Amino acid sequence: MSPEPMTGAQSLVRSLEAIGVDVVFGIPGGAILPLYDPLMDSRTVRHILVRHEQGAGHAAEGYAHATGRVGVCMATSGPGATNLVTPIADAYMDSVPMVAITGQVPSASIGTDAFQEADISGITFPITKHNYLVTDPDEIPKALAEAFHIAGTGRPGPVLVDVSKDALQARTTFEWGDKLDLPGYRPVTKPHGKQVREAARLLVEARRPVLLVGGGVIKARATAELRRLVDLTGVPVTTTLMARGALPDSHPRHLGMPGMHGTVAAVAALQQADLVVSLGARFDDRVTGKLVTFAPHATIVHADIDPAEISKNRHADVPIVGDAKEVLTELVAAIEAELAEGRHPDIAGWWRQLDGLRQTYPLGYAEPPAGEISPQHAISRIGAIAGPEALYVAGVGQHQMWASQFISYEHPNTWINSGGLGTMGFAVPAAMGAKLGMPDRTVWAIDGDGCFQMTNQELATCVINDIPIKVAVINNSSLGMVRQWQTLFYNERYSNTDLHTSVGRRIPDFVTLAEAYGCVGLRCEKPEDVDATIEKAMSINDVPVVVDFVVHRDAMVWPMVPAGVSNDDILYARGMTPTFDREE
Ligand SMILES: Cc1ncc(C[n+]2csc(CCOP(=O)(O)OP(=O)(O)O)c2C)c(N)n1
Numbered sequence: 001m002s003p004e005p006m007t008g009a010q011s012l013v014r015s016l017e018a019i020g021v022d023v024v025f026g027i028p029g030g031a032i033l034p035l036y037d038p039l040m041d042s043r044t045v046r047h048i049l050v051r052h053e054q055g056a057g058h059a060a061e062g063y064a065h066a067t068g069r070v071g072v073c074m075a076t077s078g079p080g081a082t083n084l085v086t087p088i089a090d091a092y093m094d095s096v097p098m099v100a101i102t103g104q105v106p107s108a109s110i111g112t113d114a115f116q117e118a119d120i121s122g123i124t125f126p127i128t129k130h131n132y133l134v135t136d137p138d139e140i141p142k143a144l145a146e147a148f149h150i151a152g153t154g155r156p157g158p159v160l161v162d163v164s165k166d167a168l169q170a171r172t173t174f175e176w177g178d179k180l181d182l183p184g185y186r187p188v189t190k191p192h193g194k195q196v197r198e199a200a201r202l203l204v205e206a207r208r209p210v211l212l213v214g215g216g217v218i219k220a221r222a223t224a225e226l227r228r229l230v231d232l233t234g235v236p237v238t239t240t241l242m243a244r245g246a247l248p249d250s251h252p253r254h255l256g257m258p259g260m261h262g263t264v265a266a267v268a269a270l271q272q273a274d275l276v277v278s279l280g281a282r283f284d285d286r287v288t289g290k291l292v293t294f295a296p297h298a299t300i301v302h303a304d305i306d307p308a309e310i311s312k313n314r315h316a317d318v319p320i321v322g323d324a325k326e327v328l329t330e331l332v333a334a335i336e337a338e339l340a341e342g343r344h345p346d347i348a349g350w351w352r353q354l355d356g357l358r359q360t361y362p363l364g365y366a367e368p369p370a371g372e373i374s375p376q377h378a379i380s381r382i383g384a385i386a387g388p389e390a391l392y393v394a395g396v397g398q399h400q401m402w403a404s405q406f407i408s409y410e411h412p413n414t415w416i417n418s419g420g421l422g423t424m425g426f427a428v429p430a431a432m433g434a435k436l437g438m439p440d441r442t443v444w445a446i447d448g449d450g451c452f453q454m455t456n457q458e459l460a461t462c463v464i465n466d467i468p469i470k471v472a473v474i475n476n477s478s479l480g481m482v483r484q485w486q487t488l489f490y491n492e493r494y495s496n497t498d499l500h501t502s503v504g505r506r507i508p509d510f511v512t513l514a515e516a517y518g519c520v521g522l523r524c525e526k527p528e529d530v531d532a533t534i535e536k537a538m539s540i541n542d543v544p545v546v547v548d549f550v551v552h553r554d555a556m557v558w559p560m561v562p563a564g565v566s567n568d569d570i571l572y573a574r575g576m577t578p579t580f581d582r583e584e
Contacts, residue, residue: 008137008171018141025056052457056087062393077120095156098158134163155305190323191323205343230253234253236253237251238256268570271296277303368555376555379399388411403446405557427445428445428452444470447474478553
């Protein structure tokens with residue numbers, strides 16, 4: 001292909017087209033205006049005009065979570081760019097492949113405190129996998145090609161490309177090279193064979209093994225290989241908040257989620273394990289509880305594509321650096337070799353103990369006062385009625401934990417949430433991005449009345465662009481998760497957690513708010529109406545639907561390991577600590 005003359009902005013659009021980008025979320029402004037002009041003519045790149053740049057970033061994340069492809073957002077310089085900081089940090093914490101394109105003031109003005117100047121590459125330096133400031137129009141295609149490659153390979157993450165206005169306006173030639181030259185970036189994907197064989201040996205010899213499966217397994221599309229490993233060995237599996245759906249919840253070897261709001265069986269299994277095999281997980285504090293007391297008897301095998309994760313929080317006895325799909329493929333082969341030699345895991349006693357825990361301490365919840373809806377019931381009915389093919393996107397708080405606990409995830413990429421950063425306001429825009437990526441799937445946002453008030457303006461974007469998501473506002477009239485901590489640790493002193501969204505007043509009235517946006521608004525206040533309301537929402541597929549589920553406000557998320565406490569002291573319910581007896 002011979003070089004074609006054009007502007008830097010046109011070259012940027014051509015680069016997006018060459019990469020195969022189908023949707024970009026953003027808002028224009030002065031510095032990025034030159035780019036918006038040729039974008040209008042693109043036949044393959046669809047731009048979705050959002051109502052807040054934070055929405056653009058979370059939409060790009062939702063798209064990426066649902067499809068596994070790189071999500072793209074764009075914003076103008078200064079406040080447009082700084083509004084992307086939260087989703088960029090979110091994508092960094094949860095290893096979400098995302099490219100953020102920002103306009104920058106003209107290069108001659110950089111450093112002069114020009115109007116709408118913000119050093120966005122400096123600001124996002126610690127929260128991006130890589131970032132670029134492009135002031136030479138000739139560099140645009142190369143920067144874009146590299147950005148998408150870096151965002152989507154190895155451990156995925158956000159990459160920022162900040163382009164000065166003069167670079168967008170200047171003349172250049174467009175040439176799409178097919179070679180990337182990144183000598184400093186070669187993620188190791190193939191694991192070391194010796195380490196994998198050692199892991200296999202440990203797995204067949206251990207008496208109390210547990211797999212700790214993290215989001216990396218979903219990102220690496222390695223769930224079929226995980227299933228094969230589990231079926232071959234019969235070892236118990238826990239899936240972290242970012243890995244829900246990596247192994248079907250209905251699988252008999254699945255103990256559920258570990259950590260602060262994990263199941264007693266998952267938490268106890270890790271505490272008593274003699275071997276923990278961590279796959280694409282990062283020993284996050286919400287999983288380990290008080291770190292020094294985590295899994296005290298366990299030998300640790302830690303497999304991760306990012307060498308910086310190995311032994312970061314917990315020493316790895318067997319470190320494995322590699323892509324989860326390649327690690328699992330090789331681990332399965334090594335296990336098959338062990339089995340062929342007649343070496344089998346002997347874990348019947350371990351399973352008796354774990355089955356006992358599962359039976360004694362199943363996930364459950366207290367019934368609410370008569371006539372009130374329990375939030376857990378509403379959420380579990382959405383899961384049951386919409387089924388395992390739907391996508392579920394959560395905000396942050398109690399509703400998020402219940403959505404993780406009480407919806408049964410049978411497939412990867414069907415559970416989308418903000419784990420590492422815990423970003424309120426994630427659900428509505430992320431659901432919008434997920435629906436654009438997977439238009440044939442039902443997409444439910446399970447949101448809190450607090451979270452919903454942070455980003456519900458993207459409902460306008462959904463209506464105007466025909467993106468019919470469904471939103472369940474689990475309305476407990478308060479910042480519920482914070483209120484739960486106040487109940488438990490601050491003597492029931494409820495400082496600034498009352499939202500007045502249903503108790504006493506309805507500020508705002510979510511049904512009329514939804515209608516103001518052109519959505520269908522439904523309200524459900526009685527337990528006997530829960531199913532019919534969900535069915536009604538399921539029957540509306542031409543516009544977004546918002547359901548205001550007015551729920552009991554004192555429901556709590558159980559089990560719980562309070563922050564900084566040992567996982568051994570997990571509370572099954574208020575004041576109730578389970579005992580896990582070790583069967584030797
Ligand atoms: C942007 C942001 N601000 C503050 C917090 C702290 N926080 C965590 S959960 C929560 C309450 C969320 O309330 P709501 O959306 O109503 O959900 P609920 O817990 O009631 O289900 C708050 C304030 C946060 N996670 N994110």
